Amino acid sequence: MAYALKYLSSGLDTPRPLLKWVGGKSQLLDELLNKMPKRYGRYIEPFIGGGALFFASQPQNGLIADSNPELINLYQAVADDVEAVINHLAQFRYDKEQFYAVRAWDWYSLEPSLAAARTIYLNRTCFNGLYRVNKQGQFNVPFGRYTNPTILDADNLRNAATLLQHTQIVCADYKTVLREYTQPGDFVFLDPPYLPVSTYADFKRYTKEQFHEEDHIELASEVMRLHELGCHVILTNANHPLVHELYGAFTLDVLQTKRYISCQGKKREGQDVIVSVPPKKQFQLKLVTALPVQMSNYPSTRYMGSKNKLLDAIWSVASQFEFDTVHDLFAGSGVVSYLFKTQGKQVVSNDYMAMSHTISKALIENSDVTLSSAAAQALLDTPTPGDGFVEMTFQGLYFSDDDNRLIDRLRANIKLMPDPYQQAIARAALIRACVKKRPRGIFTYTGERYDDGRKDLKLTFATQFLEAVATLNAAVFSNGKHNLSLHKDALEVSPKGCDLVYLDPPYYSPYSDNEYVRRYHFVEGIARDWQGVEIQQHTQTKKFKSYPTPFSSRQGATAAFDTLFKRFKDSILLVSYSSNSQPTQEEMLALMGKYKTHVQAIPVNYRYSMGNQQHKVGDNKNQVTEYLFVGGE
Known part of the structure; x- marks a missing residue:
């Protein structure tokens, strides 16, 4: 913060008040x-x-x-x-x-x-x-x-x-x-x-x-x-x-x-x-030194809600605290969990989406296991009998028949892998290959009407898979800590041993939906092997029903935040949130203030790169202010 000079430097004599004034000091x-x-x-x-x-x-x-x-x-x-x-x-x-x-x-x-x-x-x-x-x-x-x-x-x-x-x-x-x-x-x-x-x-x-x-x-x-x-x-x-x-x-x-x-x-x-x-302690977005080189190895993603562009801001605020352990309750793409891992923190990375859990299993919990190119090639080549689920269920929807058969083969071979971390890398690579082979990387439509001719769409599925394995391997590293990947409802994650909790929940907004399952149901199905879900056969995309979440309504989101803030009241609270979302900024500060002495909203200008409001750029629907809400003692 820049401060003005307290006194004039002109050398003038100290002036006296010009008036006698009742109550003068x-x-x-x-x-x-x-x-x-x-x-x-x-x-x-x-x-x-x-x-x-x-x-x-x-x-x-x-x-x-x-x-x-x-x-x-x-x-x-x-x-x-x-x-x-x-x-x-x-x-x-x-x-x-x-x-x-x-x-x-x-x-x-x-x-x-x-x-x-x-x-x-x-x-x-x-x-x-x-x-x-x-x-x-x-x-x-x-x-x-x-x-x-x-x-x-x-x-x-x-x-x-x-x-x-x-x-x-x-x-x-x-x-x-x-x-x-x-x-x-x-x-x-x-x-x-x-x-x-x-x-x-x-x-x-x-x-x-x-x-x-x-x-x-x-x-x-x-x-x-x-x-x-x-x-x-x-x-x-x-x-x-x-x-x-x-x-x-x-x-x-x-x-x-x-x-x-x-x-x-x-x-x-x-x-x-x-x-x-006195002023309440203020946390500000300050210039930070370059993030660790290891961050550049994290697989790039267009995942909905990814905080990849906000990493500098998130670390700028978090680094003003002293902490050793982090719980990332809504890990999503896993990039924030990875940020904290590169900074030497012990990380618990959690998400209710199986695909997110798969990625964090491969890159957050895993410290040293990689998948060789030969082993990856064998997953493509070994003709293990499978259930043909993708070929039968999604024929003509997202990929060619040959690609569907290859996906089924990979699914079958991955299940046979004895090492859980190699299995996680292979399944994360399959998910990544599916996303990169889809125009716009989502599964809310069928066919290829959004094909823009980019290189990813021209590569074979096998090439995409092998490149994904190599990319994931390069991101594997050890920070000397015992990190953990969880697949739970955030409200069920224990606060024990948590110095700082980072929350990036689905944003409830009147301007757009927050249905991750609707966008990623196909790759979420791969991560779950479609276990425990019921495909809605009447839908054109063959999606399955979205998971129940309190963040699908304003009232539910408010109650969920209150529960989480109370549950993690002994931890430093750091929340990513959008100005388009509800509860409002004032309501969020009030909720957090029930459990923390110092709360603050730090604005970060940010433009969403995807979502269903692209056509409204002119009226500012996807030009939002991203907030980092901070709660500390």
Whole structure:
């Protein structure tokens, strides 16, 4: 994160506040300056008032704001043309008759510099430096009794102008400012109108705007949002029970202060509270060194939902934690499991799809077993009697009769292999060959109407199989850990021994379906040998019924996430998710927040390369934001 310089380097004298201001923070400056962060992005103060902390800290590229347009005009006029303000102020004197004449002016009708001079003059000569207007918005504080008040301090105005020229000055309510301008790492100082307490109940009469208890409750929700966003926040208020209730999770310092606004001396003692709200720890997509060379050996895939393009982002976030073991509950193509394996982690790779389990058996659990080219050739050549299932069931649908017979031969020979890892490599190679020989690599249609003439479609099936074996062999390696491939429902995987759990479930979206079985039923059938499934003979594609999954509905997905987050509450949670999906981002953060202290959504721009929304590229249906949700302590 880049941080702005905290102080101007111009060498100017520290400017003092331009106005006397009820509730000003001059008495608390030492405490406030000590509590400010040493580094921050931008200084933001949405209740600027007299700006004591702003002028004392002299932030560069700060933002000050207030809902009082006359006050904001003052600061903007000083920034834009301080000499004009000085010239106008030089014409005023401490005189009761002039005071009431100037007070009667309509400041809206004045040029900005004269209106600013009027504001300073009235403030310096009115009773106790109050700012109060009537229902018509007219300043109505009476003339004050002073010996020799300072009306013009040209040097201080010039110093203030130098600072204000580096500052964005906004006339807006605090909510607009906080929601439109704050960024992670910013420092926000909040000095709202105080809650009234018995020791200075009269104070509320002189605040720059009316603030009730419900307003303070709403402000507290904004403070929590800033905390979640990653901002540094300091807030001041009265020592009121509601303040302790609203901000009890943070550091509260109670300080004795004097009040200068009550006509009764016994009410001039008060207690201020300084609330210090640190930023919630933020995980960011940071530049990472190149992924291990071994990653380049992983077989490329067009598998639906594959996170191959997001590996840098996933590791960027995960690497900010200390962990040794990973559970990848929805492994899919297996590429994320493989990523963690290359990083020396002990990996449990799980998926409810048998084809995914087959791949992770061959490349995640397997550490050193490969399948020789001679053994692979023998699988193609050995005429072992088989059941002819593919040839009979899928004739004329996806492959030629010769290819169907070869698939059946491979199926029969693979079953006879004694080594489970060689069997997994051979079956994964068969699956890969089938996918690469299909236009678009899916089985939601029959025939070859999507044949684009690419090389993969021209190679023989036998060649595809042998190349797949070689590709898988090259990806086999040991990371010195005992890794495991599971074929379970994610909700049944034990959280025991899991430091970090990675979740990439089927996304439920109103824009597209998440039926992996519908797309890959043929190769899923190869992985299962069509055991335990019932082919829907009435369908043109001869698919079998999709597996039941809670992620097929919004309500089911919400319940499943809640169950998984609860089940793995003692693990670091890392979730891939899409902006097109439901539950929404806010709902996901709320679900995760039930079980983790720190939760965050990190956006990653990503365009899907496949799916059934290709025709809607123009209206942004497959341009989505991929999120990495993080849950940690």
